[in-house]
Structures are given as C-alpha cells and as structure tokens.
Amino acid sequence: MRRFYVRELRVDDTTCVISGSEARHISKVLRMRPGDRFILMDGKGARFRAVIEAVSSRDVSARIEMRMPDPSPSPVTIIVCQAVLKSRSMDYLVQKTSELGVERICLFFSERTVPRFDPERLSKKMRHWEEIAISAAKQCGRAVPVKIDMPGSFGALLKKYRGMDAMKVILWEEERSGSLKMFLRSSPRLPGTFVGIVGPEGGFSREEIRSATDAGFVSACLGERILRAETAAITLAAIVQYELGDFE
Numbered sequence: 001m002r003r004f005y006v007r008e009l010r011v012d013d014t015t016c017v018i019s020g021s022e023a024r025h026i027s028k029v030l031r032m033r034p035g036d037r038f039i040l041m042d043g044k045g046a047r048f049r050a051v052i053e054a055v056s057s058r059d060v061s062a063r064i065e066m067r068m069p070d071p072s073p074s075p076v077t078i079i080v081c082q083a084v085l086k087s088r089s090m091d092y093l094v095q096k097t098s099e100l101g102v103e104r105i106c107l108f109f110s111e112r113t114v115p116r117f118d119p120e121r122l123s124k125k126m127r128h129w130e131e132i133a134i135s136a137a138k139q140c141g142r143a144v145p146v147k148i149d150m151p152g153s154f155g156a157l158l159k160k161y162r163g164m165d166a167m168k169v170i171l172w173e174e175e176r177s178g179s180l181k182m183f184l185r186s187s188p189r190l191p192g193t194f195v196g197i198v199g200p201e202g203g204f205s206r207e208e209i210r211s212a213t214d215a216g217f218v219s220a221c222l223g224e225r226i227l228r229a230e231t232a233a234i235t236l237a238a239i240v241q242y243e244l245g246d247f248e
Contacts, residue, residue: 114202170219183240
C-alpha cells in the first residue's frame with residue numbers, strides 16, 4: 001500500500017487534506033482516484049489507513065479509516081556520527097542509513113572535512129537532507145524519519161557523547177588491533193544504544209582518534225578494505241543491525 005507523509009496530522013482527525021508535492025505525486029504521478037486506499041504517516045510514529053474521497057488540481061481529500069499498529073522497535077538504537085561529505089555522497093548516505101533503521105545522523109566538521117557552508121546554504125542543505133529522509137521513510141515503511149542534527153565541531157560531538165552509556169566506536173582505516181565485528185561480538189554490554197563515528201573523505205588525523213578514545217570511543221576497522229566514507233557508514237549500520245538489531 002502506498003505511503004504518504006503529512007505534517008501535523010492529529011490522531012482525532014477523521015478527514016485530511018493533502019497538498020503540495022504529496023498531492024501532486026498522488027494525482028499526477030500515480031494517478032490515484034477516489035476509493036483508492038493508502039497509508040498516512042505523521043512523522044512522529046503514528047500511521048493511518050486512509051481512502052481518497054476527492055482529487056482536485058491542487059489537493060487531495062481523504063478520509064481516515066483507522067490507526068495502524070505501531071511497528072516493533074529495533075532492539076538497538078543506532079546513531080551514526082558522520083563528517084559532512086560532498087553533496088551526492090551525503091544524499092546517498094542519508095537515504096541508505098535511513099532505510100537501514102538508523103535513529104539519528106549527527107553531522108560534524110573535522111580537520112579534513114572538504115565541504116564548508118555559509119549559514120544560508122547549510123540551512124538549504126538541511127532541508128534537502130530532511131526531504132530525502134522523509135522519502136526514504138516512506139519507501140522502507142519506517143514510522144519516523146531519521147533525525148538529522150545540524151553540523152557542529154568534532155570537539156562538540158565528542159563532548160556530547162562522552163558520558164553516554166552506550167557502545168561507542170570510531171572507524172579508522174589504520175586500526176589493526178580490532179575490527180567492528182570483534183568489538184560487537186566481544187562486548188559484554190547488552191544491546192541498547194550504539195554510536196558510531198565515521199570520518200570525511202580524507203579520514204581522521206591521529207590527534208582526532210586520540211581525542212575520540214579519550215571520550216570513550218573504541219577505534220575499530222572494517223577489515224582490510226578501504227571504503228569510501230558513505231560506504232563505510234552504510235556498512236557500519238548494516239553490521240550493527242545484523243549483530244544486534246532487527247536483521248533476523
């Protein structure tokens with residue numbers, strides 16, 4: 001059943017008017033008509049089955065039939081901390097980590113981060129990434145889109161997670177004493193929250209790795225392969241879901 005996203009949808013609503021890009025997608029692209037059923041998502045976890053009552057050139061009127069059961073939560077909350085990447089790589093990362101069930105993407109600027117944005121352009125980028133997250137949520141059926149935090153400094157990121165009781169890893173291609181798989185399988189901590197840091201295209205400096213380990217992160221690698229930054233983040237999420245999450 002098709003899924004659509006409506007902001008500020010109230011649980012006690014019996015009808016809903018869909019406008020903007022979602023309405024155009026329903027009427028112009030999918031050519032849905034009165035009587036067609038679909039799923040409405042409010043972005044906060046609630047999902048409703050609805051039926052189209054009327055379609056106009058500007059909006060779609062629908063009647064809400066029932067609230068759908070909430071999906072089962074993943075056994076592990078995955079937070080990916082990602083150094084800001086170039087546009088296409090960043091878009092791809094947001095889309096795929098969202099599909100893999102990542103709860104939050106915390107963006108940051110590190111020593112070797114290439115993209116730098118002025119406040120206006122960064123605001124536009126955030127809106128763009130949020131739209132990608134919403135689209136990915138509809139595609140994969142997750143109830144709430146992945147949350148994306150405004151980028152800050154690497155130091156601020158470490159300070160934020162320093163005292164958190166969680167499994168914490170920083171991926172570093174030069175690490176040779178332990179892999180992510182070894183860490184996950186040897187950790188005595190029960191699955192709860194996992195925080196993984198992935199660097200920029202140029203990787204982390206040794207000083208940044210020392211700062212991360214001082215903040216409680218374990219340095220780990222993904223084996224012998226040197227992956228692109230966006231591939232590393234996606235691989236990280238997939239491995240954690242397989243070992244601790246809902247890949248059964």
